[in-house]
Amino acid sequence: MLDLALDLLITALVIGVALWTIRTRDDFAAIVGFVAYGLLLTLAWARLAAYDVALTEAAIGGGVTGVILLRASVRLKPVTTARTPIGVRVLVGLLCAVISAGLAAVVLLPVSPPPSLAADVRSHLASTGLGNPIAGVLMAYRALDTFLETVVVLLALFGAWSLTPDRAWGGRPGAPIPTASFGPLPLFGRLLIPIGVVIGIYIVWVGADAPGGKFQGATILAAMWILAMMAGLTEAPPIGRWRLRLLLAAGPIVFVAVGVAGIPLAGSFLAYPEALAKPLILLIEVALTLSIAATLGLLVAGPPETAPGTEL
Missing domain, CATH: 1.20.58 (Methane Monooxygenase Hydroxylase; Chain G, domain 1)
Incomplete structure (x- = not known):
């Protein structure tokens, strides 16, 4: 009850x-x-x-x-928008109601027996070397979807960078942040960031056998970087640095490289040879973690506002 x-x-x-x-x-x-x-x-x-x-x-x-x-x-900047006509609002409300009713029907009136591939996934999970079925599905059975999700995040960053003024291209994202040695936020950052980094790494590592994974761990790592920038402990690097761009692309590059290697080694794209499945999946997870963490941190930082060579 x-x-x-x-x-x-x-x-x-x-x-x-x-x-x-x-x-x-x-x-x-x-x-x-x-x-x-x-x-x-x-x-x-x-x-x-x-x-x-x-x-x-x-x-x-x-x-x-x-x-x-x-x-x-x-x-x-604040904008003044015209009031939406009542007819459009009613139509949108009806469409939302229809979608909600459809979702409720799927949940409350399931097909019996419900179609599921869970049994097949569990029976073949051992071949991946992973103990977490979610990680197994995302990295083995839906690897292409997972790859596209990481590329979408990177494309979102490119969209944010596209708002950069021409004079600032290649500069640092966001306005310059003055460093501060004292105050509650710098103190909070110095205390929390080391703990958060350890937790983020642990979430990535444990994701192979328990709830966790690259997206969750990368977000925690990105949050620690964002906290460091907000506290004035560091600044976002200039987007023109080749090491930064390599870090952003490392995850998708490693993912594609392992996928292509699966053609001669396992017979198809994004397939893993059974003896190397877990090491290859962990390699992809680590590379994606670094790329996603950097991408999310730079998304929050926004487009560059400082011209190259004029940073404080």
Whole structure:
């Protein structure tokens, strides 16, 4: 009974915060509502025992995305928008209701027996050397989807960089941040960052056999870098540095290289020879972790604002 009450409470809060976030006209309040919505979804996924999804939602949906939206709201100028016609609002409301009803029907009226490949995945999981079925699916059975997800994140960074003024191309992202030796934020950064880096590395490593993985660990590492920049302990590097660009591309490059090597070694693209499956997957995970962490940190930093050679 207590579990049911908790689930109903989380469901009510998710719906209530979602409606409030949509209705509010204040940008900052809407972003706070979005972050709270992401954290509530984290609880919902945890209640469904989908801990990998919960970690991803907390790190990206409720964390990094919220910071990016906050920075965007500060950079954007206030605009006056015309009121949406009532007919359009009604149509959008009806479409949302139809989609919600369809999703509810999928959940409440499942096909019996439900179609599932879980048994097949578990029976072949040992060939990957992984103990976490989520990692096995993402890196073996849906490796192409995982690769495309990492490329999309990199393309988002390119989109942010495309807003760079011509004079600042190749410079540092964001405005110069003065260094500070004293104060609560630098002290907080010096205390938290080493702990966060260790946790991020652990989340990546344990993802092979337990909930965790590259996206979750990379987001934690990116958050520590963002904290260091916010505290004035460091600045984002100039985007013209070749080492930075190599780091951003390292994950996709390693992924493609291993995938191509699978053609002669295992018979198809993104296939792994059984004896080398786990080492190759861990190699991809480490490379992707570094690339995703750098990409997310630079996304938050934004496009360069300082011309090359004029950095403080």
